[in-house]
Amino acid sequence: MSDTQFDYIIVGAGTAGCLLANRLSANASKRVLLIEAGRRDDYHWVHIPVGYLYCIGNPRTDWLYNTAPQTGLNGRSLRYPRGKVLGGCSSINGMIYMRGQARDYNHWADLTGDERWRWDHCLPYFKLHEDHHGGSDAMHGAKGARSEVLLNDRTVYGETLRHHVAGGEWRVERQRLRWDVLDAFAKAAIQAGIPASDDFNRGDNEGVGYFEVNQKNGWRWNTPKAFVRPTCYARPNFELWTSAQVVKLLMTTDADGHAHCTGAQVWTGQGLVSVSAKQAVVLSAGSIGTPQILQLSGLGPADLLQQHGIEPVIDLPGVGANLQDHLQIRSVFKVQGVTTLNTLANSWWGKAKIGLEYLFKQSGPMSMAPSQLGAFTRSDPSQAYPNIQYHVQPLSLEAFGEPLHNFSAFTASVCNLNPTSRGTVSIQSPNFADAPHIAPNYLSTAQDRQVAADSLRVTRRIAAQPALAKYQPVEFKPGVQYQSDEDLARLAGDIATTIFHPVGTARMGRSDDPLAVVDTELRVRDGRGGVVRGLRVVDASVMPTITSGNTNSPTLMLAEKAAQWLAHEATQG
Numbered sequence: 048m049s050d051t052q053f054d055y056i057i058v059g060a061g062t063a064g065c066l067l068a069n070r071l072s073a074n075a076s077k078r079v080l081l082i083e084a085g086r087r088d089d090y091h092w093v094h095i096p097v098g099y100l101y102c103i104g105n106p107r108t109d110w111l112y113n114t115a116p117q118t119g120l121n122g123r124s125l126r127y128p129r130g131k132v133l134g135g136c137s138s139i140n141g142m143i144y145m146r147g148q149a150r151d152y153n154h155w156a157d158l159t160g161d162e163r164w165r166w167d168h169c170l171p172y173f174k175l176h177e178d179h180h181g182g183s184d185a186m187h188g189a190k191g192a193r194s195e196v197l198l199n200d201r202t203v204y205g206e207t208l209r210h211h212v213a214g215g216e217w218r219v220e221r222q223r224l225r226w227d228v229l230d231a232f233a234k235a236a237i238q239a240g241i242p243a244s245d246d247f248n249r250g251d252n253e254g255v256g257y258f259e260v261n262q263k264n265g266w267r268w269n270t271p272k273a274f275v276r277p278t279c280y281a282r283p284n285f286e287l288w289t290s291a292q293v294v295k296l297l298m299t300t301d302a303d304g305h306a307h308c309t310g311a312q313v314w315t316g317q318g319l320v321s322v323s324a325k326q327a328v329v330l331s332a333g334s335i336g337t338p339q340i341l342q343l344s345g346l347g348p349a350d351l352l353q354q355h356g357i358e359p360v361i362d363l364p365g366v367g368a369n370l371q372d373h374l375q376i377r378s379v380f381k382v383q384g385v386t387t388l389n390t391l392a393n394s395w396w397g398k399a400k401i402g403l404e405y406l407f408k409q410s411g412p413m414s415m416a417p418s419q420l421g422a423f424t425r426s427d428p429s430q431a432y433p434n435i436q437y438h439v440q441p442l443s444l445e446a447f448g449e450p451l452h453n454f455s456a457f458t459a460s461v462c463n464l465n466p467t468s469r470g471t472v473s474i475q476s477p478n479f480a481d482a483p484h485i486a487p488n489y490l491s492t493a494q495d496r497q498v499a500a501d502s503l504r505v506t507r508r509i510a511a512q513p514a515l516a517k518y519q520p521v522e523f524k525p526g527v528q529y530q531s532d533e534d535l536a537r538l539a540g541d542i543a544t545t546i547f548h549p550v551g552t553a554r555m556g557r558s559d560d561p562l563a564v565v566d567t568e569l570r571v572r573d574g575r576g577g578v579v580r581g582l583r584v585v586d587a588s589v590m591p592t593i594t595s596g597n598t599n600s601p602t603l604m605l606a607e608k609a610a611q612w613l614a615h616e617a618t619q620g
């Protein structure tokens with residue numbers, strides 16, 4: 048902690064923060080500080096893919112949040128993992144590479160009135176950092192491919208990122224193992240009318256197939272490995288603080304009456320340090336951390352802040368509102384005559400085989416993304432788009448963190464891609480060390496409960512197809528005795544859990560959107576028709592609506608766009 052004066056301060060070294068650190072420090076004349084509350088990612092379970100099981104619920108890597116008891120989940124509260132380590136959630140996530148559907152971004156453009164969020168304008172920013180195993184084409188980027196974004200960018204940013212001709216840092220690979228039971232599920236899905244897909248990332252992800260993953264040679268590929276380690280560490284204008292938690296933003300009012308964020312106060316473990324930013328503070332603390340920091344800094348719903356004795360600087364009712372998440376409803380089917388992870392991992396011989404396969408070949412179950420097979424389809428034929436996603440796993444357990452069942456089984460987890468339920472994140476005290484109150488309000492709309500019931504029926508339809516018959520699947524959860532809409536929606540509440548995709552708690556939107564926290568260039572609104580100077584939010588919290596799939600790569604895409612705007616802004620003086 049040699050200095051306290053920087054051009055940019057990035058709060059949170061997660062998915063978005065690491066990409067931003069790379070892009071902003073590419074300009075050698077700008078000093079960049081990246082602040083992370085967690086420790087470095089030098090922990091073996093971060094890098095061995097199956098280690099996500101040991102990172103969730105582990106204070107070394109997880110914030111250990113829980114949701115409030117949820118009415119839609121019949122009073123249950125859920126463990127709510129968030130990465131607290133260099134790389135943030137990219138260091139503990141399921142590694143699935145998924146952009147969502149083109150319509151998600153077209154919807155963002157319609158909602159915000161900014162064409163730059165349309166799919167066609169987002170696609171080049173996905174490709175800019177992508178290193179796809181199949182090489183580059185109209186849909187994918189790869190190392191060595193020339194990026195259209197930079198080819199067209201004649202600005203300083205374009206110049207400073209010329210190294211991109213050689214790069215695509217975000218590795219996307221095929222998985223290194225298959226399972227007979229998952230192959231049979233894929234065939235059954237096809238028999239049930241879902242087309243085969245070998246690429247979910249072309250704008251329309253309808254179909255069934257194996258997910259592509261962010262791995263390199265069987266190891267997890269997280270954002271520090273992609274964006275920070277190979278470049279930033281060698282840059283004299285870059286500094287990284289770990290085990291340092293931002294307590295609040297430093298806010299002032301300029302002579303012309305404009306609100307201005309000048310820096311941040313940081314808890315280093317020994318004491319409080321103030322750091323200042325000439326250009327901008329960029330909040331990339333994620334969908335839970337970002338609204339928490341904003342609220343602690345007096346930017347949030349005035350009544351909530353006053354309740355905790357915090358003087359409101361700007362009344363922003365949208366901070367912490369609009370929480371959206373995918374809720375996975377996990378049906379478990381017992382099977383016979385086929386190997387699953389349950390049977391393998393429950394024998395000493397199987398355990399030894401798993402360990403040796405990874406040791407010598409970096410393949411086998413330890414290289415396994417938690418969910419390997421995926422499918423996107425409709426919960427009922429009247430749906431205009433695929434509105435549900437399957438994550439199919441050759442294993443089963445009562446809950447994450449619990450041991451695998453001692454019988455052979457697979458889990459077909461299904462989630463509603465476009466939930467209408469909205470939740471909240473709110474501070475519970477003025478103390479930065481206190482976890483916020485997290486209330487996703489799952490299944491709180493009739494529409495979400497109907498999709499839940501319908502999607503369980505789709506699961507049953509797939510499981511009943513001839514391709515799975517040889518394994519004699521028996522529905523263990525929720526259980527075939529439940530058939531009515533009400534029963535199924537209630538049962539969904541019993542067995543569902545988060546699939547870890549909170550977004551939307553600092554959503555972008557038009558100036559007349561009362562819940563919009565940031566404008567379409569991700570600058571924080573000042574409540575008077577303008578924006579706060581020197582403050583951006585760049586992470587999953589800005590998504591106005593959740594994307595139709597896993598949320599890591601959409602977060603990287605939006606960070607890539609924001610980096611360009613920030614760099615351009617710096618050249619404007």
Ligand SMILES: Cc1cc2nc3c(=O)[nH]c(=O)nc-3n(C[C@H](O)[C@H](O)[C@H](O)COP(=O)(O)OP(=O)(O)OC[C@H]3O[C@@H](n4cnc5c(N)ncnc54)[C@H](O)[C@@H]3O)c2cc1C
Nearest residue numbers: 059061062063084135136141142143293333336587597599
């Ligand atoms: C268990 C799990 C599995 C998932 N699986 C997948 C998947 O397979 N595919 C996929 O696409 N998505 C997946 N996701 C979701 C995806 O990883 C996230 O949407 C994405 O990482 C969000 O990025 P972010 O930059 O918004 O936040 P994060 O990556 O969470 O980064 C926020 C960072 O800010 C830090 N921070 C927070 N508060 C402070 C503070 N006050 N001071 C300093 N630092 C702070 C945090 O420690 C963290 O490092 C998964 C998530 C989890 C948790």
